[in-house]
Amino acid sequence: MKAAARPCSIADTLALVGEKYALLVLREVSLGVHRFDRIARNTGAPRDVLTARLNRLVEAGVLEKVAYSERPPRYEYRATPAGQELQPVLLTLMAWGDRHLNADDRPVVLEHRCGAPLSPVVVCAHCGGEADRASLSADVRTPGWTTTGPDTDTA
Amino acid sequence: MKAAARPCSIADTLALVGEKYALLVLREVSLGVHRFDRIARNTGAPRDVLTARLNRLVEAGVLEKVAYSERPPRYEYRATPAGQELQPVLLTLMAWGDRHLNADDRPVVLEHRCGAPLSPVVVCAHCGGEADRASLSADVRTPGWTTTGPDTDTA
DNA sequence: GGTATAGGTTTGATTTCCCAACCCACACCT
DNA sequence: AGGTGTGGGTTGGGAAATCAAACCTATACC
Numbered sequence: 001m002k003a004a005a006r007p008c009s010i011a012d013t014l015a016l017v018g019e020k021y022a023l024l025v026l027r028e029v030s031l032g033v034h035r036f037d038r039i040a041r042n043t044g045a046p047r048d049v050l051t052a053r054l055n056r057l058v059e060a061g062v063l064e065k066v067a068y069s070e071r072p073p074r075y076e077y078r079a080t081p082a083g084q085e086l087q088p089v090l091l092t093l094m095a096w097g098d099r100h101l102n103a104d105d106r107p108v109v110l111e112h113r114c115g116a117p118l119s120p121v122v123v124c125a126h127c128g129g130e131a132d133r134a135s136l137s138a139d140v141r142t143p144g145w146t147t148t149g150p151d152t153d154t155a
Numbered sequence: 156m157k158a159a160a161r162p163c164s165i166a167d168t169l170a171l172v173g174e175k176y177a178l179l180v181l182r183e184v185s186l187g188v189h190r191f192d193r194i195a196r197n198t199g200a201p202r203d204v205l206t207a208r209l210n211r212l213v214e215a216g217v218l219e220k221v222a223y224s225e226r227p228p229r230y231e232y233r234a235t236p237a238g239q240e241l242q243p244v245l246l247t248l249m250a251w252g253d254r255h256l257n258a259d260d261r262p263v264v265l266e267h268r269c270g271a272p273l274s275p276v277v278v279c280a281h282c283g284g285e286a287d288r289a290s291l292s293a294d295v296r297t298p299g300w301t302t303t304g305p306d307t308d309t310a
Numbered sequence: 311g312g313t314a315t316a317g318g319t320t321t322g323a324t325t326t327c328c329c330a331a332c333c334c335a336c337a338c339c340t
Numbered sequence: 341a342g343g344t345g346t347g348g349g350t351t352g353g354g355a356a357a358t359c360a361a362a363c364c365t366a367t368a369c370c
Contacts, residue, residue: 005199007262009252010182010245016256020173020358027165031293031302036317042300044160046359051318061255072367074316082255084288088247088277090165091286096244097164100216100237101171107162107297113290116281122243123278126271131246133239135268138186142262145197147187175327191348201328206349227336229347 007142016060017086021045022053026083027090029063034076062086091120162297171215172241176200177208181238182245184218189231217241246275 005011017023024043033039040050054077057063062083065075079086091110098106110118122131129135138147160166172178179198188194195205209232212218217238220230234241246265253261265273277286284290293302 003196003199005179006183006197008179008182009249009257009262011179011198011252012256013248013252014178018173018175018178023169023173024160024163024166027163028161030288033302037315040317042161043166047318048320049358052357069316069367072316072365085254086251087288088275088286089244089251091277092243092247093168094164096241097166097168099240101167102164105296107164107295109294109296110286110291111294112279112282112284112286114279114282114284116279118286118291119280120243120277120286121280122246122275124267124269124271125274125276127267127269128283129267129269131243131265131267131273131275133185133242136265136273139264139266140262141260141264148193192346195348202349203329203351204327224347227334227347 006145013089016056017062017089019053019056021049022057023086023090023093025050025053025057025077026062026079026086029077029079029083030087030090034078036077039077057083088120088122091118092122095120161300168244171211172217172244174208174211176204177212178241178245178248180205180208180212180232181217181234181241184232184234184238185242185245189233191232194232212238243275243277246273247277250275 017026021043024045025039028039028042033042036047036050036054039045039054040047043050045053054063058065058077061080063077064080066078068074068076094108094110112118123129124131124135140146172181176198179200180194183194183197188197191202191205191209194200194209195202198205200208209218213220213232216235218232219235221233223229223231249263249265267273278284279286279290295301
């Protein structure tokens with residue numbers, strides 16, 4: 001047996017969208033870029049890799065193919081509701097890069113409906129308080145996996 | 156010339172933490188697992204890959220090596236402030252996986268200070284309103300790059 | 311007919327990833 | 341003193357993913 005890793009939704013999500021370019025494809029789609037050629041150029045993904053990513057994301061229900069031409073048959077890629085729910089991941093990644101990598105000039109600035117440039121904050125849906133390190137405690141539900149690792153591991 | 160991809164903080168951030176296992180390493184550190192062997196087991200990362208990731212994350216200022224023993228010299232890895240600021244990325248990834256991949260039983264449940272199990276929501280720091288697709292508009296600051304691509308396009 | 315566009319597929323070279331084995335310095339036990 | 345265990349890696353070679361460029365199919369445009 002092969003010493004399985006910790007069961008975790010982060011790992012499961014990354015197994016789907018953690019491959020190279022997958023999240024950049026989602027970025028483009030969510031910016032309104034829906035067609036193969038343009039996604040390829042905007043992300044820099046090789047075309048064969050892009051084909052693989054698109055198929056996988058469609059299969060996973062994150063994107064869907066929508067016909068925009070009958071003759072010749074042509075499709076574009078749009079985010080499903082599940083795909084749109086990945087937007088928070090993109091927002092938090094962007095916020096971190098804006099702060100730590102591109103502090104002096106941000107390549108893209110999102111404007112919120114309220115009129116301000118968006119700085120995204122993660123809060124608790126229940127109380128509205130910020131969800132940072134200090135305000136959270138983990139409840140690990142898999143027997144043998146604590147925050148400090150599996151106790152006396154079976155070798 | 157080589158048809159550069161869109162300038163973007165998401166891409167820049169992923170160039171750092173988008174390689175395989177990088178975010179899982181961060182997950183472990185943020186769960187209180189700081190040592191090489193245990194991080195290796197809990198993430199499933201091969202040891203050489205883990206060595207490469209840890210060095211890269213230290214070099215990038217996301218993790219730091221802290222000595223916990225002089226003789227023999229031994230180090231553990233801890234998140235810097237910059238590393239702690241990646242927590243929102245982990246939270247949003249986990250939330251998506253909890254909802255779409257592990258809806259029936261979540262492997263880890265985080266409890267917020269308020270007592271409720273955390274469901275993280277991304278809001279605008281300025282007005283506190285939720286930041287979803289409909290409430291955002293993009294301002295692309297790099298000449299030639301719009302939301303529809305570098306040259307002409309119809310949405 | 312010739313050219314352009316859109317969305318791929320194929321080919322072959324280059325990078326990563328993976329995994330088992332090995333190494334080193336020390337602690338602990340006998 | 342010798343043997344065993346632990347922590348934190350490094351090394352080597354094979355498997356898999358990525359890359360760039362060329363190629364293919366179908367249709368529209370001139």
